[in-house]
Amino acid sequence: MAKAKPARKPASAGGQIRLIGGQWRGRKLPVLDSEGLRPTTDRVKETLFNWLMFDVRGCRCLDLFAGSGSLGFEALSRGAAEVVLVEKDPRVARQLQHNLASLPGARGQVLNTDALAMLQAAATPFDLVFLDPPFHRELLAETCRLLEQGGWLADDAKLYIEREQGSQALSLPANWRLLKDKQAGQVCYQLYQREQVQE
Template sequence: MAKAKPAKKTSAGSGQIRLIGGQWRGRKLPVLDSEGLRPTTDRVKETLFNWLMFDVRGGRCLDLFAGSGSLGFEALSRGAAEVVLVEKDARVAQQLQRNLASLPAASGRVVNTDALGFLQGTATPFDLVFLDPPFHRELLPAACQQLEQGGWLSEDAKIYIEREQNAETLPLPPTWRLLKDKQAGQVSYQLYTRTQVE
């Protein structure tokens, strides 16, 4: 979904992602061979959307470091009311737009801009946010703080974070509570929910 190591073959094969659930289950979408593109694997994606079984349908979702769009498109397939995919690379964003257009009546939008720059704009709250930035670039701390402080999260939003294993402790807003935490290969991934601080 985001960028890091050279693109590797997933169970969907090199150069494409596969939607694993919902109305477009089994649909394969092409992915550009862009340096560092690292789609979320089907194994991790299946675990994540099992966690989110009751949180996707009807929700507004933000795929902040979209890359292949694997998570954002999966959310659309599973009934998200709207998905915004933010991608800095113009070529990758164009492919996301083509893939979005190939999904009938999909309520999504591709924004070709830098993720942290996007968060400096006018906020509309999201119910679910996917954070899968390029590895080893320390983008998460600023993104997490801007999401919380900028009004981008609904009252009980869910936030998914995917990052390199053995990374330094991530400073998170005090309103975020850890729900799930797993590792797969070189990847560590967590699901948080936003709560009210006592």
């Protein structure tokens, strides 16, 4: 008797992310499959939030190119006052909204819009910004320019950048100072501190 073939996962099925610290530590949240969506690994996430140990609680956080929401939800779990998750794909944005609603009392919002288009508008400054765009699309330089010039950043904001190893040199605002720099496999990631521009 022939063995039955395993059922195929529906196209919309995906994996999950795990919150590794804070009030929802250990909570798993579902993630849809979507082109370019690449959740930050637990190893990288743990390193990042060790860097940010004293900077998350009470901060306003912006998770651009949110994707799985792994970084934004981790910040909420660790006491961020508010997190705004920006995601262009409507299906992925709906999943983010569902996951946000599953975290009791989480102060966040999901914006289903293009990150670069959003950054053209007026802003309320954020204390912490996560930048982890889809690889190989050269989105970071323009994103960083708009963040700096558009009033999106608090005077001493911190910015996390995750990008593919071997990507072209990144042109960043002159007042962003590199604090941390690491590599894991094909991913390199840095933490920057914004310094006030001298008049």
